[in-house]
Amino acid sequence: xxxxxxxxxxxxxxxxxxxxxxxxxxxxxxxxxxxxxxxxxxxxxxxxxxxxxxxxxxxxxxxxxxxxxxxxxxxxxxxxxxxxxxxxxxxxxxxxxxxxxxxxxxxxxxxxxx
Amino acid sequence: xxxxxxxxxxxxxxxxxxxxxxxxxxxxxxxxxxxxxxxxxxxxxxxxxxxxxxxxxxxxxxxxxxxxxxxxxxxxxxxxxxxxxxxxxxxxxxxxxxxxxxxxxxxxxxxxxxxx
Numbered sequence: 001x002x003x004x005x006x007x008x009x010x011x012x013x014x015x016x017x018x019x020x021x022x023x024x025x026x027x028x029x030x031x032x033x034x035x036x037x038x039x040x041x042x043x044x045x046x047x048x049x050x051x052x053x054x055x056x057x058x059x060x061x062x063x064x065x066x067x068x069x070x071x072x073x074x075x076x077x078x079x080x081x082x083x084x085x086x087x088x089x090x091x092x093x094x095x096x097x098x099x100x101x102x103x104x105x106x107x108x109x110x111x112x113x114x
Numbered sequence: 115x116x117x118x119x120x121x122x123x124x125x126x127x128x129x130x131x132x133x134x135x136x137x138x139x140x141x142x143x144x145x146x147x148x149x150x151x152x153x154x155x156x157x158x159x160x161x162x163x164x165x166x167x168x169x170x171x172x173x174x175x176x177x178x179x180x181x182x183x184x185x186x187x188x189x190x191x192x193x194x195x196x197x198x199x200x201x202x203x204x205x206x207x208x209x210x211x212x213x214x215x216x217x218x219x220x221x222x223x224x225x226x227x228x229x230x
Contacts (some may be wrong), residue, residue, distance in 0.1 A: 002157075006156075014168035032115040035218070035219075037221075043202070043223065043224050043226075044221065044222075044223045044224065045204060045206075045221035045224075046220075047218055047219075047220060050218050064223060091156060091157070093157075098162070100145050100147075100154070100162060101147060101162055101172055102157070102159075102206070102219060104149075104157040105156050106154055106156040107156050
């Protein structure tokens with residue numbers, strides 16, 4: 001069975017603060033894929049990143065960075081110098097080998113106050 | 115614009131009525147999915163389809179029926195709506211390339227369904 005845990009239900013920060021969203025996953029597959037999606041107040045789901053289990057390099061994209069650690073089964077997401085536009089619900093998701101559907105965490109609601 | 119669309123975007127219905135949610139994608143993606151989003155549960159898979167005329171159950175299929183006669187369309191039908199089916203429904207699609215298991219799912223805008 002696969003499972004994704006996002007223990008932080010809601011986080012509130014002030015603009016320009018750095019914030020890290022945690023994601024811990026469980027899978028028995030040796031090859032798997034991890035994803036982050038953003039759901040802004042408008043409701044759509046926006047793809048942010050995909051990470052393959054055989055590639056443990058961290059990734060940075062502008063103010064966003066992702067830390068993938070197989071040893072702790074974590075795939076954390078950091079927003080540097082947060083902005084009000086970052087306010088959204090963020091979902092971590094997992095897909096195992098041979099599976100097509102995603103297993104989602106319950107999401108973390110991030111509120112960035114001006 | 116090409117992409118994945120859902121209709122209607124909002125729907126109010128009554129218990130016992132049949133409701134069909136539509137999903138259309140213009141990418142010719144092989145795989146299509148239906149998820150429902152409920153507070154505290156994230157998104158849960160209802161049904162998915164690997165190609166036209168091939169469908170399979172997900173985590174929460176009870177009370178739902180799907181069909182896929184054309185690659186681009188994947189309608190979801192609630193045969194007899196119940197209040198517990200009040201939710202936000204998302205359709206998604208992904209490409210399937212032989213030997214490549216890395217495809218990403220892209221989501222439609224969602225349909226908010228209220229069952230009274």
